[in-house]
Amino acid sequence: MVSNGIQPTPSSSPIGDVAYLARSEHRVPALVAVTDRPRSRSELCELTGVSSSTIRRTLREFEDRSWIRKEGYRYTTTRLGDAIASGMTDLIGLVETERKLRDVWHWLPDEVSAFPVETWAKLTVTVAEPDSPYCPVNRFESLLTQTSKLRFLRPEVALMEPVLDELFGLIDDGAAVTLVDRPSCHSYFRSTYPERSSEMMSRNNFTVLEHDELPSYGVGLLDDRVIISCYGRDSGSVRAVIDTDVPAIREWAESVYASYESDARPLEPQPLEEPLE
Incomplete structure:
Protein backbone atom coordinates (compact mmCIF):
# COMPACT_ATOMS: atom_id res chain seq x y z
CA MET A 1 0.00 0.00 0.00
CA VAL A 2 1.19 3.53 -0.78
CA SER A 3 -0.03 6.37 1.47
CA ASN A 4 0.91 10.06 1.26
CA GLY A 5 3.69 9.19 -1.15
CA ILE A 6 5.49 7.04 1.42
CA GLN A 7 6.77 3.77 0.08
CA PRO A 8 6.61 0.87 2.54
CA THR A 9 9.88 -0.93 3.10
CA PRO A 10 10.60 -4.45 4.31
CA SER A 11 10.92 -4.73 8.08
CA SER A 12 11.86 -7.37 10.60
CA SER A 13 9.33 -9.15 12.78
CA PRO A 14 7.19 -7.11 15.20
CA ILE A 15 9.36 -8.26 18.09
CA GLY A 16 12.38 -7.22 16.05
CA ASP A 17 11.03 -3.71 15.69
CA VAL A 18 10.25 -3.51 19.40
CA ALA A 19 13.76 -4.78 20.15
CA TYR A 20 15.24 -2.19 17.79
CA LEU A 21 13.49 0.62 19.67
CA ALA A 22 14.38 -0.78 23.08
CA ARG A 23 18.07 -1.50 22.40
CA SER A 24 19.04 2.18 22.67
CA GLU A 25 17.46 4.52 25.17
CA HIS A 26 17.37 7.47 22.75
CA ARG A 27 15.16 5.88 20.06
CA VAL A 28 11.75 5.99 21.73
CA PRO A 29 12.31 9.54 23.08
CA ALA A 30 13.37 10.66 19.60
CA LEU A 31 10.25 9.21 17.99
CA VAL A 32 8.00 10.62 20.71
CA ALA A 33 9.64 14.05 20.33
CA VAL A 34 8.83 14.11 16.64
CA THR A 35 5.18 13.34 17.38
CA ASP A 36 4.93 16.56 19.40
CA ARG A 37 6.02 18.78 16.50
CA PRO A 38 8.45 18.72 13.56
CA ARG A 39 12.05 18.54 14.78
CA SER A 40 15.40 19.19 13.15
CA ARG A 41 18.25 16.75 13.49
CA SER A 42 20.15 19.17 15.74
CA GLU A 43 17.11 19.49 18.02
CA LEU A 44 16.89 15.73 18.33
CA CYS A 45 20.60 15.51 19.13
CA GLU A 46 20.12 17.99 21.95
CA LEU A 47 16.95 16.32 23.25
CA THR A 48 18.38 12.80 23.28
CA GLY A 49 22.01 13.56 24.10
CA VAL A 50 23.45 11.47 21.26
CA SER A 51 25.80 12.41 18.44
CA SER A 52 24.76 13.75 15.06
CA SER A 53 25.87 10.56 13.32
CA THR A 54 23.82 8.42 15.75
CA ILE A 55 20.67 10.46 15.29
CA ARG A 56 21.19 10.42 11.52
CA ARG A 57 21.25 6.62 11.50
CA THR A 58 18.19 6.52 13.78
CA LEU A 59 16.21 8.85 11.52
CA ARG A 60 17.15 6.78 8.50
CA GLU A 61 15.86 3.64 10.24
CA PHE A 62 12.65 5.47 11.12
CA GLU A 63 12.22 6.57 7.51
CA ASP A 64 12.84 3.03 6.25
CA ARG A 65 9.99 1.88 8.49
CA SER A 66 7.71 4.72 7.30
CA TRP A 67 7.45 6.08 10.84
CA ILE A 68 8.66 9.57 9.88
CA ARG A 69 9.06 11.74 6.82
CA LYS A 70 11.28 14.71 6.13
CA GLU A 71 9.76 18.12 5.46
CA GLY A 72 12.50 20.57 4.53
CA TYR A 73 15.15 20.27 7.22
CA ARG A 74 12.74 18.91 9.84
CA TYR A 75 11.21 15.52 10.50
CA THR A 76 7.61 14.73 11.37
CA THR A 77 5.83 11.47 12.12
CA THR A 78 3.42 9.60 9.91
CA ARG A 79 0.24 8.07 11.30
CA LEU A 80 2.22 4.84 11.61
CA GLY A 81 4.91 6.62 13.62
CA ASP A 82 2.27 8.22 15.86
CA ALA A 83 0.78 4.80 16.59
CA ILE A 84 4.17 3.23 17.36
CA ALA A 85 5.22 6.13 19.60
CA SER A 86 1.93 5.95 21.51
CA GLY A 87 2.15 2.18 21.89
CA MET A 88 5.75 2.26 23.11
CA THR A 89 4.94 5.03 25.58
CA ASP A 90 2.09 2.94 26.98
CA LEU A 91 4.30 -0.15 27.14
CA ILE A 92 7.09 1.68 28.95
CA GLY A 93 4.56 3.13 31.39
CA LEU A 94 3.16 -0.34 32.07
CA VAL A 95 6.63 -1.80 32.66
CA GLU A 96 7.53 1.10 34.96
CA THR A 97 4.39 0.38 36.99
CA GLU A 98 5.12 -3.36 37.03
CA ARG A 99 8.64 -2.71 38.26
CA LYS A 100 7.44 -0.70 41.25
CA LEU A 101 4.85 -3.36 42.12
CA ARG A 102 7.15 -6.33 41.56
Missing part, protein backbone atom coordinates in the same frame (compact mmCIF):
# COMPACT_ATOMS: atom_id res chain seq x y z
CA ASP A 103 8.68 -6.31 45.03
CA VAL A 104 5.36 -5.86 46.85
CA TRP A 105 3.08 -7.98 44.68
CA HIS A 106 3.08 -10.95 47.06
CA TRP A 107 2.03 -8.68 49.93
CA LEU A 108 -0.93 -7.10 48.15
CA PRO A 109 -4.46 -8.15 49.09
CA ASP A 110 -5.90 -10.37 46.38
CA GLU A 111 -8.71 -7.89 45.77
CA VAL A 112 -6.26 -5.08 45.03
CA SER A 113 -4.09 -7.12 42.68
CA ALA A 114 -7.26 -8.10 40.81
CA PHE A 115 -8.15 -4.48 39.96
CA PRO A 116 -7.78 -3.47 36.27
CA VAL A 117 -4.25 -2.89 35.02
CA GLU A 118 -5.07 0.80 34.51
CA THR A 119 -5.40 1.09 38.28
CA TRP A 120 -1.81 0.04 38.91
CA ALA A 121 -0.37 3.26 37.52
CA LYS A 122 -2.37 5.22 40.11
CA LEU A 123 -0.70 3.50 43.05
CA THR A 124 2.13 5.25 44.84
CA VAL A 125 4.45 2.53 46.11
CA THR A 126 7.10 3.26 48.76
CA VAL A 127 9.35 0.31 49.60
CA ALA A 128 11.83 -0.04 52.45
CA GLU A 129 15.37 -0.19 51.10
CA PRO A 130 18.45 -1.53 52.93
CA ASP A 131 19.89 1.99 53.16
CA SER A 132 16.49 3.66 53.75
CA PRO A 133 14.40 1.31 55.92
CA TYR A 134 12.06 4.09 57.07
CA CYS A 135 10.98 5.27 53.61
CA PRO A 136 7.46 3.77 53.96
CA VAL A 137 7.08 5.23 57.45
CA ASN A 138 8.20 8.66 56.23
CA ARG A 139 5.74 8.48 53.35
CA PHE A 140 2.91 7.71 55.74
CA GLU A 141 3.97 10.56 58.02
CA SER A 142 3.86 13.00 55.09
CA LEU A 143 0.32 11.86 54.22
CA LEU A 144 -0.76 12.21 57.84
CA THR A 145 -0.03 15.94 57.65
CA GLN A 146 -2.66 16.27 54.88
CA THR A 147 -5.67 14.73 56.62
CA SER A 148 -8.18 15.78 59.26
CA LYS A 149 -9.23 12.26 60.29
CA LEU A 150 -7.80 8.77 60.36
CA ARG A 151 -9.21 5.26 60.57
CA PHE A 152 -6.66 2.47 60.47
CA LEU A 153 -6.94 -1.31 60.51
CA ARG A 154 -3.65 -2.87 61.70
CA PRO A 155 -2.00 0.50 62.28
CA GLU A 156 1.55 -0.56 63.15
CA VAL A 157 2.94 2.05 60.75
CA ALA A 158 0.95 4.76 62.56
CA LEU A 159 2.41 3.79 65.93
CA MET A 160 6.08 3.81 65.01
CA GLU A 161 8.42 6.27 66.68
CA PRO A 162 8.94 8.61 63.67
CA VAL A 163 5.16 9.08 63.30
CA LEU A 164 4.08 9.46 66.93
CA ASP A 165 4.51 13.23 67.17
CA GLU A 166 2.50 13.77 64.00
CA LEU A 167 -0.20 11.34 65.16
CA PHE A 168 -0.43 12.99 68.56
CA GLY A 169 -0.58 16.41 66.92
CA LEU A 170 -3.48 15.23 64.78
CA ILE A 171 -5.33 14.02 67.88
CA ASP A 172 -4.44 17.19 69.75
CA ASP A 173 -6.00 19.23 66.94
CA GLY A 174 -9.29 17.42 67.50
CA ALA A 175 -9.14 15.02 64.56
CA ALA A 176 -11.17 11.83 64.92
CA VAL A 177 -8.76 8.88 65.06
CA THR A 178 -9.80 5.23 65.33
CA LEU A 179 -7.28 2.37 65.43
CA VAL A 180 -8.23 -1.31 65.14
CA ASP A 181 -5.38 -3.64 66.06
CA ARG A 182 -4.49 -6.86 67.81
CA PRO A 183 -4.38 -6.96 71.62
CA SER A 184 -0.68 -7.85 71.62
CA CYS A 185 0.16 -4.74 69.59
CA HIS A 186 -1.80 -2.47 71.91
CA SER A 187 -0.14 -4.05 74.94
CA TYR A 188 3.29 -3.47 73.42
CA PHE A 189 2.51 0.17 72.64
CA ARG A 190 1.14 0.85 76.13
CA SER A 191 4.15 -0.75 77.80
CA THR A 192 6.66 0.99 75.52
CA TYR A 193 5.06 4.46 75.61
CA PRO A 194 3.03 4.51 78.84
CA GLU A 195 2.79 8.30 79.21
CA ARG A 196 2.04 8.98 75.55
CA SER A 197 -0.46 6.10 75.49
CA SER A 198 -2.26 7.35 78.60
CA GLU A 199 -2.48 10.87 77.24
CA MET A 200 -3.85 9.71 73.89
CA MET A 201 -6.39 7.41 75.53
CA SER A 202 -7.71 10.29 77.61
CA ARG A 203 -8.92 12.11 74.49
CA ASN A 204 -12.55 11.71 73.45
CA ASN A 205 -11.62 11.87 69.76
CA PHE A 206 -9.22 8.90 70.02
CA THR A 207 -10.73 5.40 69.86
CA VAL A 208 -8.89 2.11 70.14
CA LEU A 209 -10.52 -1.20 69.22
CA GLU A 210 -9.19 -4.76 69.43
CA HIS A 211 -9.63 -7.67 67.06
CA ASP A 212 -8.02 -11.09 67.37
CA GLU A 213 -7.92 -12.03 63.68
CA LEU A 214 -6.74 -9.27 61.38
CA PRO A 215 -5.46 -9.52 57.79
CA SER A 216 -1.74 -9.64 57.02
CA TYR A 217 -1.86 -6.07 55.71
CA GLY A 218 -3.02 -2.74 57.10
CA VAL A 219 -5.72 -0.47 55.67
CA GLY A 220 -5.77 3.22 56.48
CA LEU A 221 -8.47 5.70 55.49
CA LEU A 222 -7.47 9.36 55.29
CA ASP A 223 -9.47 12.29 53.93
CA ASP A 224 -8.47 11.80 50.31
CA ARG A 225 -6.25 8.73 50.19
CA VAL A 226 -6.22 5.07 51.07
CA ILE A 227 -3.17 3.48 52.69
CA ILE A 228 -2.22 -0.17 52.33
CA SER A 229 0.66 -1.11 54.60
CA CYS A 230 2.63 -4.30 53.99
CA TYR A 231 4.43 -6.06 56.83
CA GLY A 232 7.17 -8.65 56.98
CA ARG A 233 5.65 -11.86 58.29
CA ASP A 234 8.55 -12.69 60.58
CA SER A 235 9.83 -9.30 61.70
CA GLY A 236 6.56 -7.37 61.64
CA SER A 237 8.48 -4.47 60.13
CA VAL A 238 6.86 -2.16 57.60
CA ARG A 239 8.10 -3.35 54.23
CA ALA A 240 6.05 -1.07 52.00
CA VAL A 241 3.31 1.54 52.00
CA ILE A 242 0.97 1.89 49.04
CA ASP A 243 -1.30 4.90 48.77
CA THR A 244 -3.88 5.95 46.20
CA ASP A 245 -7.00 8.01 45.60
CA VAL A 246 -8.63 5.53 43.18
CA PRO A 247 -12.39 5.46 44.01
CA ALA A 248 -12.71 1.70 43.46
CA ILE A 249 -9.92 0.99 45.93
CA ARG A 250 -11.47 3.45 48.37
CA GLU A 251 -14.73 1.53 48.17
CA TRP A 252 -12.91 -1.75 48.79
CA ALA A 253 -10.96 -0.28 51.73
CA GLU A 254 -14.08 1.17 53.34
CA SER A 255 -15.74 -2.24 53.12
CA VAL A 256 -12.77 -4.11 54.61
CA TYR A 257 -12.37 -1.62 57.43
CA ALA A 258 -16.08 -1.66 58.28
CA SER A 259 -16.21 -5.45 58.37
CA TYR A 260 -13.44 -5.67 60.98
CA GLU A 261 -14.53 -2.62 62.96
CA SER A 262 -18.00 -4.08 63.42
CA ASP A 263 -16.52 -7.19 65.06
CA ALA A 264 -13.93 -5.35 67.14
CA ARG A 265 -14.24 -4.62 70.84
CA PRO A 266 -13.13 -1.63 72.92
CA LEU A 267 -9.66 -1.78 74.37
CA GLU A 268 -9.73 -3.24 77.84
CA PRO A 269 -8.66 -0.76 80.53
CA GLN A 270 -5.10 -1.20 81.71
CA PRO A 271 -5.06 -2.61 85.25
CA LEU A 272 -3.96 -0.18 87.92
CA GLU A 273 -0.64 -0.92 89.53
CA GLU A 274 -0.84 -1.83 93.18
CA PRO A 275 0.94 0.64 95.47
CA LEU A 276 4.11 -0.54 97.06
CA GLU A 277 3.87 -1.23 100.79
